[in-house]
Amino acid sequence: MRLGLFGGSFDPVHYGHLLLAESCREQCRLDEVWFVPAAAPPHKHDAILTPPRQRIEMLELAIGGHEAFRCCQIELQRGGTSYTVDTLAEIRATEPEAELFLLLGADSLADLPNWKDCAGICRLATPVIVPRWGVAEPDLSILEPFVSAERLSQIARHLVRMPRIELASSDMRRRVAAGLSIRYHTPAAVVKYIEAAKLYAQPAGQEARAAQICHPAS
16 A cells, blocks of 8 residues: 655644645555644644644544545554654554655755654655745755665655645634634635634634724724
8 A cells, every 4th residue: 555644733724735635645646645633743842732632523524525535643642742753653563564655845845854863754654745836846955864865766756746725724723813714725614613613713802902903993
């Protein structure tokens, strides 16, 4: 099995995540793509994440009906800081026959040498890089200290193109807090879930201040 692994906070999941996963599935001929929500991302120590159960439920709503997409809770079950190399090692132990592919945006590639055991990550899974529109081609030379020339050439053959889409979970959270629409940012079922659960709403007291800013007294 050719198995793609896509990690992130998914707080909330949006169409950019889904389109990246589908583009990688199609172009790399992946049998399955597993979305792996993080328990505690190493680069977001101070972030307050939505509880795991709700992030999982939003993911399940978003990928429901796609026969190749799965939600993998391995990092949430393990708890603590979510290091990719540990997740890959666990999946390798439970899926020894699978060929693993790690789905990464170009921004993540740039930071990959700073991740825990970059060499181990590249040994356990083939990084699949999705370049950003309007940005120079990803500089794979940053991986030279961690992989052989043959492995680097293999990684270079797994660049994936996807339609341009500029969405970010952080922007969606800001929009909800400001009372703005996130329709067409994420599947309708996820929008309804966010509304029903009152996720990302403004903290108490901020709504009145925002109203004063938008509609100052004359």
